Amino acid sequence: MAVVITVPICLLLAVAGLAMYGRAEALGDARTTRAEVGLSLRVQALVHQLQRERGLTNGLLGGEESFRTPLAATRKRVDTALRGMRHEPAVADVIQRHLRRLATIRAAVDKDTPADQDTPADQDTPADQDTPADQDTPADQDTPADQDTPADQDTPADQDTPADKGTPAGGDTAGTTYRVTVGTDTADRTATLAFYTTAVDALNAVDPVTETATRADRQLRDGLAALQELAAAKESVALERGLLNGVFAEGAFHGREYLTFTEVRATRVAALTRFRQVATAPQRAALKKAFGTKDAQRATAYENQAEGAADGSALRADVGTWWDAMTVLVDDLYAVQQSVGDDVRDRADRLSDEAELGLAAYLVAGTLMAALVAGLAAFASRSLTRPLGALAAAAHDVARHRLPASVARIQQSPQYQSAKDQSAQGQSAKHQSAKDQSAKDQSAQDQSAKHQSAQDQGEVLPPAEAPDDAEAQLLGGAAEIAEVAASLRQVERTALHLAAQQAGLRRNTTESLANLGRRNQNLVRRQLSLITRLERQELDPDALAELFELDHLATRMRRNAESLLVLAGQNPPRPTTAPADGLEVVQSAVAEVEQYRRVLIAAVEPVRVRGHAVADVAHLLAELVENGLNFSPPTEPVEVHGWYDTQDDTYCFAVVDHGIGMSEADKERARARLSESGEEALLTAPTRFLGHLVVGRLVHRLGEGAQVQLFDTPGGGLSALLVLPGRLLAPAQDRSATPPPPARPAVSALLNGFRAGVARAEARSTQGVSS
Template sequence: MRLRTLLIWLAVVPTVAMGTQVVVTADRLLEQSAHLRADVAQGERTGIPLYRLMVEMQEERSLTAARWAGSSVSRSQLRNQREATDRAEEAFRRSIDGGPAHSEGANRYLLEVTNRLDDLDSQRDRAEAQMGTVDQVIGYFTGVISQMIYVYQEFGSMDDAELTRESQPVVALFSAAEMLAREDTMLASAGPSKELTSYRFADFSNAVGSHRYLYSTWIVPYLPDEDRKAYERIVASDAWRTKDRVENAVMSHHEDRDTGIALPRDVSSWPAAQDRFSEELAALNVDRARGVLAHADAKAGELEAEVAWLIAGSIAALLAAGAVVVFTTRSVLRRMHRLHERTVTVAEETLPDVVARLQRGQRVEDDVLPKPRGDQDEVGRISDAFARVVAVSVEGHRQLADERHGFGMFATGIASRTGNLVSRQLSLTEDLQDTFGHDETLLAQLMRSDQLTVGMRRQIENLLVLAGGEIPDPHTEPMRAADLLREAASEVEDFRRIERQALDEISVEPRAISQISHLLAELLDNAARFSPPTSKVVIRSELVTDGLSVEIEDRGPRVAPERYEEMNGRLHSAPPYSVLAQNAHRLGLFVVGHLADRLGVRVTLRRSAFGGTSAVVVIPRDHLVETERTPAPESLPAAPAPRPVDARKPELVLHVHSGPAADPLPPRPEPPRRAESPPAQAVRTLERDPAAVPALPERVPQTHMVEQLRQPRAPEPAGQDVATPEEVADAWADYEHSTRTVEEELRQDQP
């Protein structure tokens, strides 16, 4: 699909969506306006006649109660009131026949009102004949009026939240007026005796408390200013003060008798006062109801006007959007054409030339590459993104060239180290042949020669690791942690300084033994080289939550925290060869980083408590297995007691080729388990897979020694160094060289 078509669709889809939204919104607003107008019409048609009927029924209820109690209410007066009630009822019934009510709830309450009004004549007949009790008749009128108030509550539930809140005080006004009418009915039922039953007195008390609460809490705070002033005039009138005085007198100065509750004389002033304030309250109630209806009608008009403005604005917005789309489409297409020509030139001419020059080792100037311009629009960002892609691609080719250069330096370093080890091995072997012959010192020299050979092999393994290969692992059985520490220490030239501490009994699975041993050997060799030759290097292992923790602690020189952070960053992931090109002298850390990344081991360098460096290696539990417990044999053949060996010295292995090797690097032999061997056997061979490379023979300690040297020797004096003067001199030379190297690196790293 062409870009022009996409841009048109991008304009059409939002336009259609906006039009749909406008239609939906307009329909909702029109529907809300229609509901409001229906509420207004329903209130005008049904609400006002219903209120008039409620007022007339309240008056008839009071007159009926007064005539039943024997008050001076004539039959004609009651008949006139009943005729007024009938006229109001007829008007109400005509209003509900004009259409449906506001809601199902209002319909239900209106139906209840009409059903109860059907019993009005029968209730009047009972009142005339005084059948039953006056409380039953009063209860009938009260029930009908309560249903009328429920109708007003349903009318107040409009589709507008503001109008709903405004209609709530109207319902409260009707409820308060009903409470006052009930007070009048209760006092009228007292009759000439001015005596109420306890039930009617309780109703009177409830009515007093209810209407006062409604006016103070639900009516006055929500009245508009004009209606509030009208209410304040009513409250300040003499009739209202008389009402309050009578209510307080009834509540405070009544007299409890056996026949009922006697009312004070003040109640005689109630009828006149009630006639005056009830008319004023009725006018206030009607005005407030009409005010709500007028507000609802105005709100409906506002909604219709809002719909008109919404439609007009939407049409104008659609026209403006069309113009903007046309202008934007043409502008974007022009810029995209220029961007296309630029990218084709870079992809077909500039970038291939830059890559070719980098591959030839030539320098590439940054001016030939596209650069971001910092434009903020979409096309400009695409252009800048393409420039950054080109820069990343060129930088990747530069990095590949650096990695190739670093690998060359790395291979050169390995070759140099291996050559030095071989030269030292040859020189030492020649000295042994010319000087010592079959002297017992030959064993010590052979052991040192073995250490050099092991070191040479480890450097070659480093080359294999960094080249992407794997260290051959001949182990088929798990190895105890203590044996693993011993094997790692035996690969370090200055193994006598290493102190091993295996705090927990655990074993390492066979497939990871050689790689973990090599990793630990590199860290041990680094600790021994960068610490004083007379200090100890401690390696300890213990189980932790995440696996087996191996900590190597030395007494080397102080290292800056920034350097620890840098080295840990290389150890926590396999470092690239481009970084190796700038730090070719730190082969050990690169090997450790690659092995740790391959095994899932976490290596962290930090400052030790003694001022040196502490390397913490956490071997995950995936590489650990439980150590198998083998029961000790009941009896062992007698054998000569071996010479006591220092616990810190690892068991050394003499590696000699027994035949031509098929691979450049022979597999590492599995360390033998300690067992008593006959002294006559000088060399023993490890069991291996016949298909693997031929195993190297292993020397059995003390087999080449004379009988006198096999006996336990006297304890050495405290503080005596077991190293020869030549070894001490060599160690100090290595230490001074390493210290100078570290100081030089620190000076280079400082700004």
């Protein structure tokens, strides 16, 4: 047993250790990538400033003296960026090799003006202020790690040789002191442009991000490739700006300048093509926007003008306008470059965070696994056999005794037998209806077959015989595990059969109620129509009284049929669209109860109930009045009141009886039944309280705001309050503006005639008995 447990656990721990090692390695790569991406963005910031200095320098050498002041500010930003790169091994060598003579070049450009002293004409004008693209970003600022330490000071071996010094003072190429004079030396425009271009190309070629750091993430790899291609395209645009800046300042191409111009444009097109292949859709959209500005279009016009001067013809162009337009384009490309760089940095940060979370999760999982292994190794031998034996015994008890007993108890309960009787009646009604409606015969048979199938599935199968104890002892643990599996299967079968029985029972109950209700309603409707025709044709008062009594009984039967439909969740049985007076609604409700003589219709304030709610309100009031009549003495009346609550914009009907009342516990249970509208309440509620469920479902059907409340009647009895919200009330009818409706017997008149006829019938019956 120990070997069986120990070997898999050791293998699991070994796999977990390898996984944690891989996560730790991934975390190291992610952190390295994040730092290298930050360095790459700082290099591009330095390149941007060098490109600007190159363009201004070339324009100044071409004769445009207005560039001298912004050139001085740009040199300061270049010096600041160079100081930040001094301690970066990936770029320090490039700076040392390609920017060592930067001070000499600058001094040659400034030979006529001391670079350390600004004349009044050299003061920055508002137009010369730094644009947002020229401001130092946080990545360009010197960090504490960038400050010179004693170990970073130049040693004698690092000092400039006489050949490297542009002045007697010399100077560090990455330092801040570049403003020196060079006597009568002059700077050649082509050589100066080549110097800056070589340095920018060398910096763009620096790729501090290692290949191993990006090979696992394609998105990061594509982002870095897009950043490099955009840097090449931006360099081409900036180089073109500087080249044509000098050409436009001098007025014509000289030497190889036109050939350089065409090569630069070809390089830009190729770089932009490669950029679009690896860039994302938002990045391509940003690039398109940068080349779609008015300044970019103006620069294109100048480029087209320069293309036509290949023969060395004179060029007449505003150097300042060309510089401004191209500077805006370069700055826009730099903004796109920064956006791409931000995307790459965000991706690197996300990979680093994911690696940290993954490593933390593996560490936590490894710790928990080690704790689990220790506990499992200590208690495995004694916690295996004994729990399985106890589990098998408990499973046998559930499968063979407790669960079958519960099923039998449910089947023998009165509620279960009543539901079965209702289901049988529903099936009988289906077969009876099939004789009258042949079109529904096949559907009824199919439904009956479904119910029979559900009952067959719900039958509880006899439990399997218990295995021989001696065989279980012989097989040991294997037999116990097999017993557990068999017992669980038996429990599952029993539970599923019970659930199938319950589902079939509920379905049969609901369908039976609905079918009985609909059929009874149709029969009663036909019966009422026939009685109405007989009442219109009959002239004998005695026979008319008998017909009135039949009419009353049929009306009560109709309410019972509608109650069945309500319990089955069917639609309103008597839809109407015309609003009705509140008094007519009350009279209609009273006409549907048995002991209507005991009902006293007290003050009912005028109100009109909307047509779609009339049937439900009348049915609801009839149920409440019937309940009050059943639970009050025969000599006590049941009162019906109605009033309008202006404060809450509701109308209230109160049904007041003076009977035996209800205890607080009974009232709480009644309120619960009035608030329940689900199928579970129908199946569990006692049959003598089904009227409460009918009321609850009718209130639920009336919608939000409708409610029934129970209160004690002063002096004994119970009062039921029906509250109707304002949305169920129709506006008051304007009797002066509305013509009177066609003459028809009013509800009250019909009710009075009905009562009179019943009274005569009862009197005649009494005389017959006495004689």
